[in-house]
Amino acid sequence: MLVSPIAFGGNVFGWTIDESESFKILDAFVDSGFNFIDTADSYSKWAPGNHGGESEIIISKWLRKSGKRKDVIIATKFGVDLGDGKRGLSSAYMKKAVEASLKRLGTDYIDLYQSHIDEPETPVEETMTSFSELIKEGKVRYIGASNFSAQRLMSSNDFARSNNMPPYVCLQPLYNLYDREPFETEYSKLIKEESLGVIPYYSLASGFLTGKYRSEQDLIKSARGESVRKYLTLRGYKILSAMDDIAREQNAALSQIALAWLLSRQLVTAPIASATNLGQLAEILKATSISLTPDQLEKLDNASNYSNPGH
Numbered sequence: 001m002l003v004s005p006i007a008f009g010g011n012v013f014g015w016t017i018d019e020s021e022s023f024k025i026l027d028a029f030v031d032s033g034f035n036f037i038d039t040a041d042s043y044s045k046w047a048p049g050n051h052g053g054e055s056e057i058i059i060s061k062w063l064r065k066s067g068k069r070k071d072v073i074i075a076t077k078f079g080v081d082l083g084d085g086k087r088g089l090s091s092a093y094m095k096k097a098v099e100a101s102l103k104r105l106g107t108d109y110i111d112l113y114q115s116h117i118d119e120p121e122t123p124v125e126e127t128m129t130s131f132s133e134l135i136k137e138g139k140v141r142y143i144g145a146s147n148f149s150a151q152r153l154m155s156s157n158d159f160a161r162s163n164n165m166p167p168y169v170c171l172q173p174l175y176n177l178y179d180r181e182p183f184e185t186e187y188s189k190l191i192k193e194e195s196l197g198v199i200p201y202y203s204l205a206s207g208f209l210t211g212k213y214r215s216e217q218d219l220i221k222s223a224r225g226e227s228v229r230k231y232l233t234l235r236g237y238k239i240l241s242a243m244d245d246i247a248r249e250q251n252a253a254l255s256q257i258a259l260a261w262l263l264s265r266q267l268v269t270a271p272i273a274s275a276t277n278l279g280q281l282a283e284i285l286k287a288t289s290i291s292l293t294p295d296q297l298e299k300l301d302n303a304s305n306y307s308n309p310g311h
Helices: 019-031 054-066 091-105 124-136 150-162 181-194 205-210 216-221 225-231 234-250 254-264 278-289 294-303
Strands: 007-009 036-038 073-078 110-115 140-146 170-172
Touching (some): 007 019, 019 054, 019 278, 073 091, 091 110, 091 124, 110 170, 124 140, 124 150, 205 225, 205 254, 234 294
Parallel strands (some): 036 073, 110 140
């Protein structure tokens, strides 16, 4: 099964939207022809009263109610500190973490199981061997990595291949019109060499690229507003200005322009994007039908230039 060109980010489930609203959004997402859902065992631990696993549990209830397990590709992650020593990429912890995720998701297999964050003290040999065992057991189909250095990713795959084990097939990096430099300077060469899939997170820069936040006064508009402060820079405003122009030309929302730019990048497989209501969902899904012109792409590239931001 091929993944859809946009992955739905399950970090909002159990945080900014409740179970019933989550069901409506998942129904609409799949009914629109999309199938890729990304979550993690840590979602949404940061919300008051939560402990982690809330997103997986909501997805499980929706899968049971909809009967659509075979129609979707479920990606989840492990490794982030959940408290009580539940963290890391060791073999012992991975075995516990995968069983916990399978139970919460109410499924007997995970389509894409990802290392959420690197743990340098755990040798890649141990992590990749454990992943291989999970794949042999049928509990996991494919594996991916997020928040890894290019060097650790390469070392992991070199070890896997030399020992006839499945390698990581994708990277989940921070990548959007504003946050371009780390991916383009550190990872792009490796992505090409390894033929890795790329599923960027924060595709809309925590909402900044929707145009919703244009001043410090706007930061109080949502629960995640404070995380947008770092984007309120001269370069950030240049990006928004270019997006405003192109949005008018395309008769599209800024979020659609941001996603269309990512979709135009040759190395990107499926950006991850979230929505908290059906209107937002319809908006981001329409991004897949927008074709930016060469002039528009050049304008966005120039405005978001990180090597010479004053240009």
